[in-house]
Amino acid sequence: MPSQIPLLLLFMISPLLLAAPPPVSAQLSPEFYETSCPDALSIIGASVRAAVAGDPRVAASLLRLHFHDCFVQERLPGCDASVLLDDVAGSFTGEKTAFPNRDSLRGFEVVDVIKASLEVACPLVVSCADILAVAARDAVAALGGPLWTVQLGRRDSTSASLSSTNSDLPSPFSDLNTLISAFAKKGLSIIDMIALSGSHTIGQARCTVFRTRIYSDNNVNSSFASLLRSKCSIFGKDNDLSPLDMSTPTVFDNGYYKNLLSKRGLLHSDQQLYLNESGLVSSRVSLYAKNSTKFFRDFASAMVKMGNIGPLIGENGEIRTNCRKIN
Ligand code: HEM
Ligand SMILES: *[C@@H]1O[C@H](CO)[C@@H](O)[C@H](O)[C@H]1NC(C)=O
């Protein structure tokens, strides 16, 4: 009965199809704006370099914006600029007031400036989601980090999810297994997680997120903890800042991993990557602490993977005129 053969084949093939969806990068492309907005990348790059020259922390803030955009997806959309939408009293709730974002995310004004320039050069062409991906890359480069080719063609969401922001972004109080699961949920490996955590080689954190680390953790360097206790008291000073990498806070290097080897991770979650000398995770931290070339390579490839999390493509979503609101 030949008519049953195709059916049989279908049954044999379908589990494979389910197991291996087409790679998202097949739909995004580095040349996406080559004809529609040839100056897009140079406009973004120039704005990022100017902003970082004025305040180096802006580089860290832009990098984190892309992360907080990509990790929040209700069903499919990930890197969709949902993080940039402002709340509108009574009618729209965005992601800015979620716990990981409130009083913490920065860089929105830099994105506004970039978007305004792009709307002059090529109106309604470059998405806010792509601005975040390119700005993150240029921010890292501006502080001496690695370069990579950015995939482009993401479109912007017309919705946002406060609840997914609260549930899907990893917490600074998490233990190793929880961190691994949070990244696995987004299709990122343990190695990706370790490499991306190296982002904490730049930028600042508030006392409120590392207080328990310096007062209650036992795997903390004692001189490091006492220095920080003088800046972050048990009560009050919640919003006082300390650098995530105290030695070189405005240089994108492998200092983060060196800190972990001497128990000087600022966040509880940071030090979880180096609890003792044994195990796959700790040995990867040691490798990156010794070899910054290896860290840079793995970081760059993990950033591309993170940037590919569930983009809106084709006719889905929109190109916003103002990154803060739906058209
Ligand atoms: C592994 C899980 C992670 C946790 C638990 C975590 C948590 C945090 C926390 C609590 C802060 C300080 C926020 C504040 O006090 O206002 C922070 C800052 C930062 N995070 Fe992460 N993060 C993680 C992974 C990442 C990743 C994957 C990236 C980028 C790819 C990233 C980039 C940054 C940067 C650059 C800053 C400094 C931002 C600034 O100075 O404005 N983090 N992170
Ligand atoms: C604590 O940090 C200092 C540098 O600040 C380092 O010399 C020392 O070895 C560290 N102690 C431990 C136990 O890692």
Ligand SMILES: *[C@@H]1O[C@H](CO)[C@@H](O)[C@H](O)[C@H]1NC(C)=O
């Ligand atoms: C070392 O740390 C790993 C996690 O990285 C943990 O699974 C293991 O139990 C620890 N070993 C010791 C001896 O503490």
Ligand SMILES: *[C@@H]1O[C@H](CO)[C@@H](O)[C@H](O)[C@H]1NC(C)=O
């Ligand atoms: C550092 O890593 C790079 C990239 O994997 C490798 O080519 C190089 O040999 C490593 N250097 C050392 C000193 O191990």
